[in-house]
Amino acid sequence: MADIEVHAASQKSDQYGIPQRCYWHNGHSNDAAHGQHEGHSTADIIVIGGGFAGLATACRIAELRPEKKILLLEAKVVGYGASGRNGGLVSPLAAPIWLAGALGNSRQSDALRMLYTKSHEAAQWAKLHAPDAEVEASELQITAQGALTSAGLNEVAEVIGKSGLSYELGKTPNGSCELRLPCHTIHPYQLALGLADYALRLGIQILEYAPVQSIQSSKHGAAVTLSDGSIMSSERVVVSTNAYSNSISAGRQPPAKVVRNFMLATAPLSEAQKASLLGNDKFIVELNSKYIFYRIHADRLIFGGIDKIGTSTSENDFEIPDAVSLALRRALSMRVKCERDIAIDYSWGGRFHLTSTDLPVIKECTDNPSVVYNIGYGGTGVALTLALAPVAAALTLKQKLPDEDAAFIYQVMRETRLPIISGIKLAGLVSRRLLRQAFSIRA
Numbered sequence: 001m002a003d004i005e006v007h008a009a010s011q012k013s014d015q016y017g018i019p020q021r022c023y024w025h026n027g028h029s030n031d032a033a034h035g036q037h038e039g040h041s042t043a044d045i046i047v048i049g050g051g052f053a054g055l056a057t058a059c060r061i062a063e064l065r066p067e068k069k070i071l072l073l074e075a076k077v078v079g080y081g082a083s084g085r086n087g088g089l090v091s092p093l094a095a096p097i098w099l100a101g102a103l104g105n106s107r108q109s110d111a112l113r114m115l116y117t118k119s120h121e122a123a124q125w126a127k128l129h130a131p132d133a134e135v136e137a138s139e140l141q142i143t144a145q146g147a148l149t150s151a152g153l154n155e156v157a158e159v160i161g162k163s164g165l166s167y168e169l170g171k172t173p174n175g176s177c178e179l180r181l182p183c184h185t186i187h188p189y190q191l192a193l194g195l196a197d198y199a200l201r202l203g204i205q206i207l208e209y210a211p212v213q214s215i216q217s218s219k220h221g222a223a224v225t226l227s228d229g230s231i232m233s234s235e236r237v238v239v240s241t242n243a244y245s246n247s248i249s250a251g252r253q254p255p256a257k258v259v260r261n262f263m264l265a266t267a268p269l270s271e272a273q274k275a276s277l278l279g280n281d282k283f284i285v286e287l288n289s290k291y292i293f294y295r296i297h298a299d300r301l302i303f304g305g306i307d308k309i310g311t312s313t314s315e316n317d318f319e320i321p322d323a324v325s326l327a328l329r330r331a332l333s334m335r336v337k338c339e340r341d342i343a344i345d346y347s348w349g350g351r352f353h354l355t356s357t358d359l360p361v362i363k364e365c366t367d368n369p370s371v372v373y374n375i376g377y378g379g380t381g382v383a384l385t386l387a388l389a390p391v392a393a394a395l396t397l398k399q400k401l402p403d404e405d406a407a408f409i410y411q412v413m414r415e416t417r418l419p420i421i422s423g424i425k426l427a428g429l430v431s432r433r434l435l436r437q438a439f440s441i442r443a
């Protein structure tokens with residue numbers, strides 16, 4: 001694995017002199033808060049990766065089986081990856097592929113509704129166990145940017161309605177369609193730290209600065225080799241390293257691409273500037289090619305978007321390329337009314353995983369059944385990692401899935417394929433709606 005600096009190469013700046021560091025990490029040191037290597041050579045279960053997937057899964061395992069000795073290994077510090085640097089939306093529509101599929105597939109429609117409930121329940125679970133994580137009820141507002149995306153959003157609203165979810169449909173000041181649903185927001189890094197504290201209270205041991213190099217089969221399960229050569233063994237290993245998974249050699253990995261996403265945080269905005277935003281108390285997601293999303297936190301605008309497929313050659317894992325920084329700043333200045341440039345205090349990038357269906361992969365490794373993959377979390381990974389942790393925990397323990405809804409969601413996840421047919425159907429419906437609109441305007 002490339003040697004990556006922790007908590008953002010705070011010395012590095014972009015072409016505008018803005019430090020490339022993550023706003024959420026502000027005020028936190030790079031020092032390992034958890035554990036030392038020595039004396040941890042065996043465990044019942046080893047979880048690799050201290051993001052939401054690894055932390056929540058380890059906690060759910062300990063909740064189910066408190067007697068198990070669980071060890072969590074993190075290459076840097078907990079919350080170092082995407083989990084500590086994201087936008088903080090716990091999305092109620094965490095499986096966008098089922099929005100297209102739900103049109104002709106009642107199982108995907110049911111799974112959409114069940115996952116919506118699971119995502120809200122997971123937010124409550126996080127709030128209970130990580131009280132400083134600022135888990136708050138909010139509203140997700142998806143806004144269209146023109147006639148085509150407005151028509152698409154209308155169809156999506158119908159699908160959501162048919163799935164039994166409540167939503168509101170409205171119009172933005174420029175006449176485009178907007179869809180509103182209840183959601184939660186979090187402070188990402190505080191949630192990672194809060195879950196780590198909860199894990200410790202459950203008796204889980206956490207080792208930071210413990211990068212895993214390889215996993216091999218052994219007589220009793222798996223042998224995990226760290227980059228310093230030490231070997232730890234356990235019956236079961238859960239790999240929750242998401243977009244960093246190719247840093248570990250462990251047989252054939254499920255296919256997934258690495259995607260980088262980027263964010264800015266402004267200096268605190270004036271009341272007038274906040275009022276000029278489309279929704280200053282909501283989480284806004286725009287339907288456009290830049291995937292713009294934003295929210296206010298502590299009077300600052302937290303503004304993100306632009307996906308880039310593939311890793312960078314830079315050693316700086318928080319890097320934001322100059323062209324991306326410029327494009328985000330331009331997009332930001334078009335959304336906040338201001339007589340002069342808005343000061344940007346932070347800019348950073350991060351990486352997530354992209355599978356062909358945008359659904360994660362939670363399954364035993366074909367080469368070594370002692371290893372469970374829990375990876376493939378994409379742009380709605382906050383909700384998915386938290387909501388599906390009980391599934392990953394049950395699979396690791398070889399237990400029945402926690403409840404019927406979880407089992408159903410997991411089954412539908414496994415049978416979901418690329419939605420070519422449903423995508424075509426949705427496109428058909430969108431174009432019919434556009435024709436209807438055009439006709440009614442003429443009439």
Ligand SMILES: Cc1cc2nc3c(=O)[nH]c(=O)nc-3n(C[C@H](O)[C@H](O)[C@H](O)COP(=O)(O)OP(=O)(O)OC[C@H]3O[C@@H](n4cnc5c(N)ncnc54)[C@H](O)[C@@H]3O)c2cc1C
Nearest residue numbers: 049051052053075081083086087088089212350380381382
């Ligand atoms: C800029 C940005 C904004 C986003 N915004 C949102 C949002 O608003 N809502 C949403 O739902 N999703 C969002 N996402 C996606 C979401 O953050 C991720 O899907 C989710 O956090 C993935 O969690 P994870 O635990 O699987 O991975 P990660 O958080 O990446 O955790 C993986 C961990 O594994 C560790 N690791 C790596 N290699 C090793 C190794 N060899 N040994 C030991 N440990 C290792 C890493 O250091 C890391 O801590 C965003 C992502 C980015 C990048």
